[in-house]
Amino acid sequence: MAARPSLDPPPRWRRRAEARPEEILDAALAEFTERGFDAARMEDVARRAGLSKGGVYLYFESKEALLKALIEAKIAPIAQNAKAVASAGADDPMAALRMLATAAAVRFADPKVFAVPRLVIGLSGRFPEIAAYYRTQVVDVARAALESLIAAAVAKGQLRRVDPRAAVRAFIGPFLFEAMWKHVLGGESGFAAPETLVEQHFDVLLQGLAKERSE
Amino acid sequence: MAARPSLDPPPRWRRRAEARPEEILDAALAEFTERGFDAARMEDVARRAGLSKGGVYLYFESKEALLKALIEAKIAPIAQNAKAVASAGADDPMAALRMLATAAAVRFADPKVFAVPRLVIGLSGRFPEIAAYYRTQVVDVARAALESLIAAAVAKGQLRRVDPRAAVRAFIGPFLFEAMWKHVLGGESGFAAPETLVEQHFDVLLQGLAKERSE
């Protein structure tokens, strides 16, 4: 009734060269995450992105090239963010650390965001370059940002002087564990809210577990 | 010269039905780790185990069956261990926690041991059953063991009362992070010794990062 039978039906496809690359990358991330890189079929990636398999090859040389482009595209903003927070928050390092923790909790809770590190972990054996790229572009940057903030807090007398690497591990590790629990092992998170997570984390991280403090 | 030319040359293969399954599982773990489950070829697994491809199928129904057998075989001892430590160390929980931490540090440092969780992570999208199995058989067990030890320590007045799940995250997370750093990202570990790792970890974990303790 409502739909007037159009005499010239809509085109079977449209030329959308600008939007394609990003759509293909999103489709690829979804397929790679669900099936794994090898088991994912280029045909399915294409369908999901709304074009044909041949079309994908107009934008990406090969499946592997698509994978690498995907990693690069999804990684860049994260690293950017970490660096920005670190340099911006040098005068109030504790507040900056809290912001970073909250950002980490929120990001790690998003399956789409965690999908990338998950992919990298799975493929690190076969594509060490990708793992190395991820390390230098993301982990090293985040690590440096955290270390500088912690060092600043130590200098201000707000934190004890501890081994910086140990401090970074203690800072990130729990989030990593929670993310694995949720996204990899399919565990139910008792408390959904990232704020609660951050709150509990900081309590343990700052005050420690010990009842009495030993000198 | 030394080798006397034997008139009847050694057989081209031997019947070794007892030893085969384990050898095949070891070979499969190595191949799956290096290439990934999909990219690994059954032919290569077989060669590595010292027999032909057809031979592998005498012991395992399919590639997927091999994968599942592999996970089960490599997982069992770990879970066993965690449970034993937990129940044995109820009277001195702090010592038991230190033992568990050291055990974890040593195990996580071994690429062969960490290969299994690495596989599970990579395959969790396609084989959720495997991830679930790993969770119930390993992570849940370890988690319960830790929580009971921590609760015991709290009861004895040795630890503050904090959210048990947060405490467990803080306990395991850093090891997880270190393992990822080393095995997945190929980062150099500044300090090889697990004892150092445990020492630093406990310092931060028990005393916290804060300079002054707030009530």
Next chain:
DNA sequence: TGCAACTAACTGACCAGTCAGTTATAAACG
């Protein structure tokens, strides 16, 4: 009209799984 964007049908390589045949080994026999 021209051409970039796109499709669909195709090709060639690869590999999990099968199977007909071979060989090591142990047991039965003379």
Next chain:
DNA sequence: CGTTTATAACTGACTGGTCAGTTAGTTGCA
């Protein structure tokens, strides 16, 4: 004891299906 017999263990060539990548031809659009 050697010799035959029986069979479990094993091999390697083969097959059927799958899928990355290609290409000849079609279509939207300026």
